[in-house]
Amino acid sequence: MRSLDGMDDSIPRRPVPPTTVRRLSTYYRVLGTLQSNGQPSVSSETLASLTGFTAAQVRRDLAYFGSFGKRGVGYDVSSLQEQLAAILGIDRGWRIGLVGVGNLGRALMAYPGFNNQGFDVVAAFDSEGSVIGSTVNGQRVRPVGELEDAVHDERIDMVIVTVPAAAAQQVVDQAVAAGVRAILNFAPTQLRVPSQVQLSNVDLAVEVEYLSYSLAE
Amino acid sequence: MRSLDGMDDSIPRRPVPPTTVRRLSTYYRVLGTLQSNGQPSVSSETLASLTGFTAAQVRRDLAYFGSFGKRGVGYDVSSLQEQLAAILGIDRGWRIGLVGVGNLGRALMAYPGFNNQGFDVVAAFDSEGSVIGSTVNGQRVRPVGELEDAVHDERIDMVIVTVPAAAAQQVVDQAVAAGVRAILNFAPTQLRVPSQVQLSNVDLAVEVEYLSYSLAE
DNA sequence: GCGTGTGAAGCTTTTCACAGCA
DNA sequence: TGCTGTGAAAAGCTTCACACGC
Numbered sequence: 512m513r514s515l516d517g518m519d520d521s522i523p524r525r526p527v528p529p530t531t532v533r534r535l536s537t538y539y540r541v542l543g544t545l546q547s548n549g550q551p552s553v554s555s556e557t558l559a560s561l562t563g564f565t566a567a568q569v570r571r572d573l574a575y576f577g578s579f580g581k582r583g584v585g586y587d588v589s590s591l592q593e594q595l596a597a598i599l600g601i602d603r604g605w606r607i608g609l610v611g612v613g614n615l616g617r618a619l620m621a622y623p624g625f626n627n628q629g630f631d632v633v634a635a636f637d638s639e640g641s642v643i644g645s646t647v648n649g650q651r652v653r654p655v656g657e658l659e660d661a662v663h664d665e666r667i668d669m670v671i672v673t674v675p676a677a678a679a680q681q682v683v684d685q686a687v688a689a690g691v692r693a694i695l696n697f698a699p700t701q702l703r704v705p706s707q708v709q710l711s712n713v714d715l716a717v718e719v720e721y722l723s724y725s726l727a728e
Numbered sequence: 729m730r731s732l733d734g735m736d737d738s739i740p741r742r743p744v745p746p747t748t749v750r751r752l753s754t755y756y757r758v759l760g761t762l763q764s765n766g767q768p769s770v771s772s773e774t775l776a777s778l779t780g781f782t783a784a785q786v787r788r789d790l791a792y793f794g795s796f797g798k799r800g801v802g803y804d805v806s807s808l809q810e811q812l813a814a815i816l817g818i819d820r821g822w823r824i825g826l827v828g829v830g831n832l833g834r835a836l837m838a839y840p841g842f843n844n845q846g847f848d849v850v851a852a853f854d855s856e857g858s859v860i861g862s863t864v865n866g867q868r869v870r871p872v873g874e875l876e877d878a879v880h881d882e883r884i885d886m887v888i889v890t891v892p893a894a895a896a897q898q899v900v901d902q903a904v905a906a907g908v909r910a911i912l913n914f915a916p917t918q919l920r921v922p923s924q925v926q927l928s929n930v931d932l933a934v935e936v937e938y939l940s941y942s943l944a945e
Numbered sequence: 946g947c948g949t950g951t952g953a954a955g956c957t958t959t960t961c962a963c964a965g966c967a
Numbered sequence: 968t969g970c971t972g973t974g975a976a977a978a979g980c981t982t983c984a985c986a987c988g989c
Contacts, residue, residue, distance in 0.1 A: 600944025
Protein backbone atom coordinates (compact mmCIF):
# COMPACT_ATOMS: atom_id res chain seq x y z
CA MET A 512 0.00 0.00 0.00
CA ARG A 513 2.83 2.38 -0.62
CA SER A 514 1.54 3.97 -3.76
CA LEU A 515 -1.31 5.85 -2.21
CA ASP A 516 -1.26 7.59 1.11
CA GLY A 517 -3.65 10.37 1.77
CA MET A 518 -3.76 13.09 -0.86
CA ASP A 519 -0.31 12.54 -2.14
CA ASP A 520 0.90 11.04 -5.22
CA SER A 521 3.85 8.70 -5.24
CA ILE A 522 3.97 7.31 -8.76
CA PRO A 523 2.45 3.84 -9.22
CA ARG A 524 5.02 1.17 -10.04
CA ARG A 525 3.76 0.80 -13.58
CA PRO A 526 1.83 2.97 -15.98
CA VAL A 527 -1.89 2.57 -15.42
CA PRO A 528 -3.83 1.66 -18.56
CA PRO A 529 -6.70 4.02 -19.37
CA THR A 530 -8.95 0.97 -19.64
CA THR A 531 -8.19 0.24 -16.01
CA VAL A 532 -9.12 3.74 -14.90
CA ARG A 533 -12.44 3.51 -16.70
CA ARG A 534 -13.22 0.21 -14.99
CA LEU A 535 -12.48 1.73 -11.58
CA SER A 536 -15.57 3.88 -12.05
CA THR A 537 -17.69 0.78 -12.35
CA TYR A 538 -16.11 -0.93 -9.35
CA TYR A 539 -16.82 2.19 -7.35
CA ARG A 540 -20.48 2.20 -8.28
CA VAL A 541 -20.92 -1.50 -7.49
CA LEU A 542 -19.17 -1.11 -4.14
CA GLY A 543 -21.79 1.49 -3.26
CA THR A 544 -24.50 -1.10 -3.82
CA LEU A 545 -22.66 -3.72 -1.79
CA GLN A 546 -22.17 -1.18 0.98
CA SER A 547 -25.91 -0.44 1.07
CA ASN A 548 -26.57 -4.15 1.30
CA GLY A 549 -24.25 -4.35 4.26
CA GLN A 550 -21.70 -6.66 2.60
CA PRO A 551 -18.47 -6.32 4.59
CA SER A 552 -16.15 -7.77 1.97
CA VAL A 553 -16.13 -8.94 -1.61
CA SER A 554 -13.96 -11.20 -3.76
CA SER A 555 -12.57 -10.39 -7.18
CA GLU A 556 -14.80 -13.15 -8.49
CA THR A 557 -17.92 -11.45 -7.16
CA LEU A 558 -16.83 -8.01 -8.34
CA ALA A 559 -16.28 -9.57 -11.73
CA SER A 560 -19.75 -11.01 -11.95
CA LEU A 561 -21.31 -7.74 -10.79
CA THR A 562 -19.46 -5.67 -13.36
CA GLY A 563 -19.12 -7.96 -16.34
CA PHE A 564 -15.32 -7.90 -16.25
CA THR A 565 -13.09 -10.85 -15.33
CA ALA A 566 -11.72 -11.67 -11.88
CA ALA A 567 -8.17 -11.40 -13.19
CA GLN A 568 -8.93 -7.92 -14.50
CA VAL A 569 -10.34 -6.85 -11.17
CA ARG A 570 -7.26 -8.03 -9.28
CA ARG A 571 -4.85 -6.58 -11.81
CA ASP A 572 -6.68 -3.25 -11.94
CA LEU A 573 -6.66 -2.80 -8.18
CA ALA A 574 -3.06 -4.00 -7.86
CA TYR A 575 -1.88 -1.05 -9.95
CA PHE A 576 -2.65 1.12 -6.94
CA GLY A 577 -1.81 -1.02 -3.97
CA SER A 578 -2.54 -4.25 -2.13
CA PHE A 579 -6.05 -3.65 -0.96
CA GLY A 580 -7.20 -7.24 -0.52
CA LYS A 581 -6.74 -9.91 2.13
CA ARG A 582 -5.72 -13.33 0.84
CA GLY A 583 -8.33 -15.91 1.54
CA VAL A 584 -10.92 -13.21 2.19
CA GLY A 585 -11.28 -10.56 -0.49
CA TYR A 586 -11.56 -6.79 -0.38
CA ASP A 587 -13.08 -4.76 2.43
CA VAL A 588 -16.04 -3.03 0.80
CA SER A 589 -15.98 0.31 2.54
CA SER A 590 -12.25 0.78 2.65
CA LEU A 591 -11.90 -0.15 -1.00
CA GLN A 592 -14.64 2.29 -1.83
CA GLU A 593 -12.74 5.05 -0.05
CA GLN A 594 -9.51 4.13 -1.77
CA LEU A 595 -11.17 4.23 -5.17
CA ALA A 596 -12.74 7.60 -4.41
CA ALA A 597 -9.29 8.94 -3.59
CA ILE A 598 -7.68 7.38 -6.66
CA LEU A 599 -10.38 8.68 -8.97
CA GLY A 600 -10.23 12.06 -7.26
CA ILE A 601 -13.96 12.07 -6.67
CA ASP A 602 -13.42 12.87 -3.00
CA ARG A 603 -12.55 16.44 -3.89
CA GLY A 604 -15.79 18.09 -4.92
CA TRP A 605 -14.66 19.26 -8.34
CA ARG A 606 -16.41 22.44 -9.36
CA ILE A 607 -18.26 22.01 -12.62
CA GLY A 608 -19.78 24.40 -15.10
CA LEU A 609 -22.30 23.00 -17.54
CA VAL A 610 -22.89 24.74 -20.84
CA GLY A 611 -26.01 23.89 -22.80
CA VAL A 612 -29.10 23.25 -20.71
CA GLY A 613 -31.01 21.20 -23.27
CA ASN A 614 -32.33 17.75 -22.50
CA LEU A 615 -28.87 16.21 -22.33
CA GLY A 616 -27.56 18.94 -20.04
CA ARG A 617 -30.57 18.54 -17.77
CA ALA A 618 -30.13 14.79 -17.74
CA LEU A 619 -26.54 15.16 -16.62
CA MET A 620 -27.43 17.68 -13.92
CA ALA A 621 -29.92 15.20 -12.53
CA TYR A 622 -27.73 12.12 -13.03
CA PRO A 623 -27.48 10.01 -9.89
CA GLY A 624 -23.92 9.64 -8.69
CA PHE A 625 -22.74 12.72 -10.47
CA ASN A 626 -23.91 16.00 -9.03
CA ASN A 627 -23.13 15.68 -5.31
CA GLN A 628 -21.05 12.55 -5.78
CA GLY A 629 -17.66 14.13 -6.07
CA PHE A 630 -18.86 16.74 -8.52
CA ASP A 631 -20.68 19.98 -7.82
CA VAL A 632 -22.35 21.69 -10.70
CA VAL A 633 -21.85 25.26 -9.54
CA ALA A 634 -23.03 27.07 -12.67
CA ALA A 635 -25.14 26.42 -15.75
CA PHE A 636 -25.16 28.38 -18.99
CA ASP A 637 -27.17 28.60 -22.15
CA SER A 638 -27.54 30.90 -25.12
CA GLU A 639 -31.32 30.60 -25.40
CA GLY A 640 -33.18 33.57 -24.00
CA SER A 641 -36.09 31.32 -23.12
CA VAL A 642 -34.14 29.28 -20.55
CA ILE A 643 -31.80 31.96 -19.25
CA GLY A 644 -32.92 32.97 -15.79
CA SER A 645 -34.90 29.79 -15.18
CA THR A 646 -33.78 27.37 -12.50
CA VAL A 647 -32.60 23.86 -13.40
CA ASN A 648 -31.64 21.45 -10.65
CA GLY A 649 -31.14 24.30 -8.23
CA GLN A 650 -29.02 26.36 -10.61
CA ARG A 651 -30.13 29.58 -12.19
CA VAL A 652 -29.26 29.41 -15.89
CA ARG A 653 -26.89 32.19 -16.89
CA PRO A 654 -26.16 33.62 -20.35
CA VAL A 655 -23.20 31.88 -21.96
CA GLY A 656 -21.48 35.25 -22.26
CA GLU A 657 -20.84 35.04 -18.52
CA LEU A 658 -18.93 31.77 -18.85
CA GLU A 659 -15.47 33.27 -18.96
CA ASP A 660 -15.92 35.42 -15.86
CA ALA A 661 -17.69 32.62 -14.03
CA VAL A 662 -14.94 30.07 -14.65
CA HIS A 663 -12.55 32.47 -13.04
CA ASP A 664 -14.74 33.81 -10.24
CA GLU A 665 -16.30 30.51 -9.25
CA ARG A 666 -13.02 28.60 -9.60
CA ILE A 667 -14.56 26.10 -12.01
CA ASP A 668 -12.30 23.08 -12.60
CA MET A 669 -14.20 21.36 -15.36
CA VAL A 670 -16.67 22.36 -18.05
CA ILE A 671 -19.23 19.99 -19.50
CA VAL A 672 -20.22 20.88 -23.05
CA THR A 673 -23.71 19.88 -24.13
CA VAL A 674 -24.28 22.45 -26.86
CA PRO A 675 -24.77 21.80 -30.59
CA ALA A 676 -21.59 20.86 -32.48
CA ALA A 677 -21.39 24.20 -34.24
CA ALA A 678 -21.19 26.12 -30.96
CA ALA A 679 -18.81 23.84 -29.07
CA GLN A 680 -15.40 25.17 -30.08
CA GLN A 681 -16.32 28.72 -29.15
CA VAL A 682 -17.53 27.62 -25.72
CA VAL A 683 -14.34 25.66 -25.16
CA ASP A 684 -12.13 28.54 -26.22
CA GLN A 685 -13.77 30.76 -23.63
CA ALA A 686 -13.48 28.15 -20.91
CA VAL A 687 -9.84 27.55 -21.74
CA ALA A 688 -9.06 31.26 -21.82
CA ALA A 689 -10.50 31.54 -18.33
CA GLY A 690 -8.26 28.76 -17.06
CA VAL A 691 -10.43 25.66 -16.88
CA ARG A 692 -8.44 22.43 -16.40
CA ALA A 693 -10.70 19.84 -18.05
CA ILE A 694 -13.44 19.63 -20.65
CA LEU A 695 -16.00 16.89 -21.07
CA ASN A 696 -17.45 17.19 -24.54
CA PHE A 697 -20.73 15.65 -25.66
CA ALA A 698 -20.94 17.58 -28.92
CA PRO A 699 -20.17 15.38 -31.93
CA THR A 700 -17.20 17.37 -33.12
CA GLN A 701 -13.44 17.33 -32.70
CA LEU A 702 -12.35 20.07 -30.32
CA ARG A 703 -8.95 21.69 -30.05
CA VAL A 704 -7.55 22.52 -26.66
CA PRO A 705 -4.04 23.29 -25.44
CA SER A 706 -2.14 20.25 -24.18
CA GLN A 707 -2.35 21.22 -20.52
CA VAL A 708 -6.16 21.00 -20.67
CA GLN A 709 -7.63 17.51 -20.29
CA LEU A 710 -10.25 16.68 -22.90
CA SER A 711 -12.61 13.72 -23.01
CA ASN A 712 -15.31 13.09 -25.55
CA VAL A 713 -18.53 11.14 -25.32
CA ASP A 714 -20.18 10.45 -28.64
CA LEU A 715 -23.69 9.13 -28.13
CA ALA A 716 -23.88 7.83 -31.68
CA VAL A 717 -20.89 5.51 -31.39
CA GLU A 718 -22.45 2.72 -29.34
CA VAL A 719 -25.71 2.61 -31.22
CA GLU A 720 -23.77 2.37 -34.48
CA TYR A 721 -21.61 -0.33 -32.96
CA LEU A 722 -24.77 -2.30 -32.20
CA SER A 723 -25.98 -1.66 -35.72
CA TYR A 724 -22.73 -3.13 -37.04
CA SER A 725 -23.12 -6.16 -34.79
CA LEU A 726 -26.65 -6.77 -36.05
CA ALA A 727 -25.72 -6.18 -39.66
CA GLU A 728 -22.72 -8.50 -39.79
CA MET B 729 -13.20 -4.88 -52.54
CA ARG B 730 -14.28 -8.47 -52.26
CA SER B 731 -15.31 -8.36 -48.62
CA LEU B 732 -18.41 -6.29 -49.04
CA ASP B 733 -20.96 -6.60 -51.79
CA GLY B 734 -24.48 -5.42 -51.22
CA MET B 735 -26.19 -6.94 -48.22
CA ASP B 736 -24.09 -10.03 -47.99
CA ASP B 737 -21.36 -10.95 -45.80
CA SER B 738 -18.24 -12.61 -47.04
CA ILE B 739 -15.93 -12.67 -44.04
CA PRO B 740 -13.28 -9.94 -43.94
CA ARG B 741 -9.72 -11.28 -44.30
CA ARG B 742 -8.95 -10.61 -40.67
CA PRO B 743 -10.97 -10.11 -37.55
CA VAL B 744 -12.06 -6.49 -37.18
CA PRO B 745 -11.11 -4.93 -33.85
CA PRO B 746 -14.03 -3.41 -31.93
CA THR B 747 -11.96 -0.23 -31.61
CA THR B 748 -11.95 0.02 -35.38
CA VAL B 749 -15.73 -0.31 -35.60
CA ARG B 750 -16.19 2.48 -33.06
CA ARG B 751 -13.91 4.76 -35.04
CA LEU B 752 -15.88 4.09 -38.24
CA SER B 753 -18.75 5.99 -36.64
CA THR B 754 -16.59 9.06 -36.34
CA TYR B 755 -15.24 8.81 -39.87
CA TYR B 756 -18.81 8.60 -41.08
CA ARG B 757 -19.84 11.75 -39.25
CA VAL B 758 -16.83 13.72 -40.50
CA LEU B 759 -17.43 12.57 -44.07
CA GLY B 760 -20.90 14.10 -43.80
CA THR B 761 -19.34 17.45 -43.02
CA LEU B 762 -16.83 17.15 -45.86
CA GLN B 763 -19.66 16.21 -48.18
CA SER B 764 -21.63 19.33 -47.20
CA ASN B 765 -18.55 21.41 -47.88
CA GLY B 766 -18.30 19.91 -51.34
CA GLN B 767 -14.93 18.20 -50.78
CA PRO B 768 -14.67 15.50 -53.44
CA SER B 769 -11.91 13.50 -51.77
CA VAL B 770 -9.95 13.31 -48.56
CA SER B 771 -6.61 11.84 -47.47
CA SER B 772 -6.03 9.67 -44.42
CA GLU B 773 -3.96 12.54 -43.03
CA THR B 774 -6.90 14.94 -43.23
CA LEU B 775 -9.34 12.40 -41.83
CA ALA B 776 -6.88 11.91 -38.99
CA SER B 777 -6.71 15.56 -38.13
CA LEU B 778 -10.50 15.92 -38.29
CA THR B 779 -11.09 12.98 -35.98
CA GLY B 780 -8.16 13.03 -33.61
CA PHE B 781 -6.95 9.58 -34.67
CA THR B 782 -3.74 8.87 -36.62
CA ALA B 783 -3.38 8.57 -40.37
CA ALA B 784 -2.10 5.00 -39.98
CA GLN B 785 -5.19 4.11 -37.97
CA VAL B 786 -7.47 5.56 -40.61
CA ARG B 787 -5.81 3.57 -43.39
CA ARG B 788 -5.68 0.36 -41.38
CA ASP B 789 -9.29 0.71 -40.23
CA LEU B 790 -10.63 1.19 -43.74
CA ALA B 791 -8.41 -1.52 -45.17
CA TYR B 792 -10.16 -4.13 -43.00
CA PHE B 793 -13.15 -3.74 -45.29
CA GLY B 794 -11.67 -3.14 -48.72
CA SER B 795 -9.45 -0.90 -50.81
CA PHE B 796 -11.47 2.25 -50.89
CA GLY B 797 -8.71 4.76 -51.62
CA LYS B 798 -6.82 5.86 -54.69
CA ARG B 799 -3.06 6.05 -54.28
CA GLY B 800 -1.75 9.54 -54.71
CA VAL B 801 -5.26 10.96 -54.24
CA GLY B 802 -7.11 9.74 -51.16
CA TYR B 803 -10.65 8.54 -50.57
CA ASP B 804 -13.71 9.64 -52.51
CA VAL B 805 -15.87 11.34 -49.90
CA SER B 806 -19.32 10.31 -51.01
CA SER B 807 -18.50 6.77 -51.99
CA LEU B 808 -16.61 6.17 -48.76
CA GLN B 809 -19.56 7.56 -46.86
CA GLU B 810 -21.87 5.08 -48.59
CA GLN B 811 -19.50 2.21 -47.93
CA LEU B 812 -19.31 3.07 -44.25
CA ALA B 813 -23.09 3.34 -44.00
CA ALA B 814 -23.34 -0.16 -45.46
CA ILE B 815 -20.61 -1.57 -43.20
CA LEU B 816 -22.13 -0.03 -40.08
CA GLY B 817 -25.58 -1.16 -41.16
CA ILE B 818 -27.00 2.33 -40.80
CA ASP B 819 -28.47 2.16 -44.27
CA ARG B 820 -31.21 -0.16 -43.04
CA GLY B 821 -33.53 1.97 -40.95
CA TRP B 822 -33.34 -0.11 -37.77
CA ARG B 823 -36.55 0.08 -35.82
CA ILE B 824 -35.96 1.36 -32.31
CA GLY B 825 -38.03 1.41 -29.15
CA LEU B 826 -37.00 3.82 -26.42
CA VAL B 827 -37.93 3.10 -22.83
CA GLY B 828 -37.71 5.92 -20.31
CA VAL B 829 -38.71 9.33 -21.63
CA GLY B 830 -36.83 11.41 -19.06
CA ASN B 831 -34.35 14.06 -20.04
CA LEU B 832 -31.84 11.54 -21.35
CA GLY B 833 -34.45 9.70 -23.38
CA ARG B 834 -35.68 12.98 -24.86
CA ALA B 835 -32.13 14.04 -25.62
CA LEU B 836 -31.55 10.82 -27.56
CA MET B 837 -34.81 11.11 -29.46
CA ALA B 838 -33.75 14.57 -30.57
CA TYR B 839 -30.09 13.69 -31.19
CA PRO B 840 -28.88 14.83 -34.62
CA GLY B 841 -27.66 11.94 -36.72
CA PHE B 842 -29.60 9.36 -34.80
CA ASN B 843 -33.33 9.40 -35.31
CA ASN B 844 -33.72 9.46 -39.12
CA GLN B 845 -30.06 8.70 -39.74
CA GLY B 846 -30.27 4.98 -40.06
CA PHE B 847 -32.42 4.63 -36.97
CA ASP B 848 -36.15 5.16 -36.62
CA VAL B 849 -37.55 5.55 -33.14
CA VAL B 850 -40.90 3.91 -33.76
CA ALA B 851 -42.15 3.74 -30.18
CA ALA B 852 -41.49 5.38 -26.81
CA PHE B 853 -42.47 4.07 -23.40
CA ASP B 854 -42.53 5.27 -19.83
CA SER B 855 -44.00 4.20 -16.51
CA GLU B 856 -44.94 7.70 -15.34
CA GLY B 857 -48.62 8.48 -15.71
CA SER B 858 -47.78 12.13 -16.18
CA VAL B 859 -45.94 11.61 -19.47
CA ILE B 860 -47.89 8.67 -20.85
CA GLY B 861 -50.05 9.88 -23.68
CA SER B 862 -47.99 13.00 -24.30
CA THR B 863 -46.10 13.39 -27.56
CA VAL B 864 -42.30 13.53 -27.60
CA ASN B 865 -40.48 14.07 -30.86
CA GLY B 866 -43.50 12.93 -32.81
CA GLN B 867 -44.04 9.79 -30.73
CA ARG B 868 -46.94 9.27 -28.41
CA VAL B 869 -45.56 7.93 -25.13
CA ARG B 870 -47.03 4.52 -24.29
CA PRO B 871 -47.18 2.73 -20.97
CA VAL B 872 -44.21 0.43 -20.48
CA GLY B 873 -46.61 -2.48 -20.05
CA GLU B 874 -47.16 -2.34 -23.80
CA LEU B 875 -43.47 -2.86 -24.54
CA GLU B 876 -43.63 -6.59 -25.06
CA ASP B 877 -46.51 -6.48 -27.53
CA ALA B 878 -45.03 -3.48 -29.30
CA VAL B 879 -41.63 -5.09 -29.86
CA HIS B 880 -43.41 -7.91 -31.58
CA ASP B 881 -46.08 -5.97 -33.46
CA GLU B 882 -43.85 -3.09 -34.55
CA ARG B 883 -40.93 -5.38 -35.41
CA ILE B 884 -38.57 -3.44 -33.13
CA ASP B 885 -34.94 -4.44 -33.66
CA MET B 886 -33.30 -2.55 -30.85
CA VAL B 887 -34.37 -1.14 -27.49
CA ILE B 888 -32.71 1.84 -25.85
CA VAL B 889 -32.96 1.78 -22.07
CA THR B 890 -32.98 5.15 -20.32
CA VAL B 891 -34.80 4.21 -17.13
CA PRO B 892 -33.43 4.26 -13.58
CA ALA B 893 -31.03 1.41 -12.74
CA ALA B 894 -33.56 -0.36 -10.55
CA ALA B 895 -36.04 -0.73 -13.40
CA ALA B 896 -33.64 -1.67 -16.18
CA GLN B 897 -33.44 -5.46 -15.86
CA GLN B 898 -37.20 -5.83 -15.91
CA VAL B 899 -37.48 -3.72 -19.05
CA VAL B 900 -34.78 -5.74 -20.74
CA ASP B 901 -36.37 -9.05 -19.80
CA GLN B 902 -39.59 -7.97 -21.46
CA ALA B 903 -37.81 -6.75 -24.56
CA VAL B 904 -35.84 -9.98 -24.82
CA ALA B 905 -38.92 -12.13 -24.30
CA ALA B 906 -40.53 -10.33 -27.21
CA GLY B 907 -37.57 -11.06 -29.48
CA VAL B 908 -35.56 -7.87 -29.62
CA ARG B 909 -32.08 -8.36 -31.13
CA ALA B 910 -30.07 -5.59 -29.43
CA ILE B 911 -30.16 -3.47 -26.29
CA LEU B 912 -28.42 -0.16 -25.70
CA ASN B 913 -28.31 0.43 -21.98
CA PHE B 914 -27.75 3.82 -20.34
CA ALA B 915 -28.75 2.69 -16.84
CA PRO B 916 -25.72 2.33 -14.55
CA THR B 917 -26.22 -1.34 -13.84
CA GLN B 918 -25.01 -4.66 -15.20
CA LEU B 919 -27.72 -6.31 -17.28
CA ARG B 920 -28.11 -9.96 -18.13
CA VAL B 921 -29.26 -10.96 -21.57
CA PRO B 922 -29.09 -14.22 -23.50
CA SER B 923 -26.01 -14.57 -25.68
CA GLN B 924 -27.86 -14.11 -28.96
CA VAL B 925 -28.92 -10.60 -27.88
CA GLN B 926 -26.35 -7.86 -28.47
CA LEU B 927 -25.83 -5.62 -25.45
CA SER B 928 -23.91 -2.36 -25.27
CA ASN B 929 -23.62 -0.11 -22.26
CA VAL B 930 -23.01 3.61 -22.00
CA ASP B 931 -22.11 4.81 -18.53
CA LEU B 932 -22.23 8.59 -18.37
CA ALA B 933 -20.21 8.66 -15.14
CA VAL B 934 -17.18 6.89 -16.59
CA GLU B 935 -15.71 9.73 -18.64
CA VAL B 936 -16.23 12.41 -16.03
CA GLU B 937 -14.52 10.20 -13.45
CA TYR B 938 -11.73 9.53 -15.92
CA LEU B 939 -11.20 13.29 -16.19
CA SER B 940 -11.29 13.56 -12.43
CA TYR B 941 -8.54 10.93 -12.24
CA SER B 942 -6.49 12.84 -14.80
CA LEU B 943 -6.82 16.07 -12.82
CA ALA B 944 -6.11 14.37 -9.52
CA GLU B 945 -2.98 12.53 -10.60
C1' DG C 946 -8.20 -23.82 2.23
C1' DC C 947 -9.08 -19.65 -0.20
C1' DG C 948 -8.45 -15.75 -2.80
C1' DT C 949 -4.99 -12.18 -3.68
C1' DG C 950 -0.98 -10.41 -6.20
C1' DT C 951 1.95 -11.09 -10.03
C1' DG C 952 5.53 -13.05 -13.36
C1' DA C 953 5.07 -14.89 -17.84
C1' DA C 954 2.50 -15.97 -21.97
C1' DG C 955 -0.73 -14.76 -25.27
C1' DC C 956 -3.51 -11.81 -27.67
C1' DT C 957 -4.99 -7.26 -29.50
C1' DT C 958 -4.08 -2.86 -31.22
C1' DT C 959 -1.05 0.68 -32.72
C1' DT C 960 2.82 2.37 -35.06
C1' DC C 961 6.51 2.16 -38.32
C1' DA C 962 8.16 2.29 -42.72
C1' DC C 963 8.00 1.36 -47.36
C1' DA C 964 6.56 -1.13 -51.76
C1' DG C 965 3.42 -0.24 -55.18
C1' DC C 966 0.10 2.05 -57.87
C1' DA C 967 -2.48 6.17 -59.69
C1' DT D 968 5.17 12.62 -57.07
C1' DG D 969 1.72 11.58 -53.46
C1' DC D 970 -0.86 8.70 -50.78
C1' DT D 971 -2.67 4.10 -50.09
C1' DG D 972 -2.35 -0.63 -48.30
C1' DT D 973 0.23 -3.69 -45.57
C1' DG D 974 4.07 -6.70 -43.67
C1' DA D 975 6.72 -6.45 -39.54
C1' DA D 976 7.87 -4.50 -35.07
C1' DA D 977 6.41 -2.41 -30.99
C1' DA D 978 3.35 -1.31 -27.46
C1' DG D 979 -0.58 -2.16 -24.75
C1' DC D 980 -3.81 -5.09 -22.48
C1' DT D 981 -5.73 -9.50 -20.93
C1' DT D 982 -5.42 -14.09 -19.36
C1' DC D 983 -3.12 -17.89 -17.25
C1' DA D 984 -1.54 -20.18 -13.48
C1' DC D 985 0.52 -20.43 -9.20
C1' DA D 986 3.36 -18.82 -5.06
C1' DC D 987 2.15 -16.63 -1.10
C1' DG D 988 -0.08 -15.15 3.07
C1' DC D 989 -4.31 -14.75 5.77
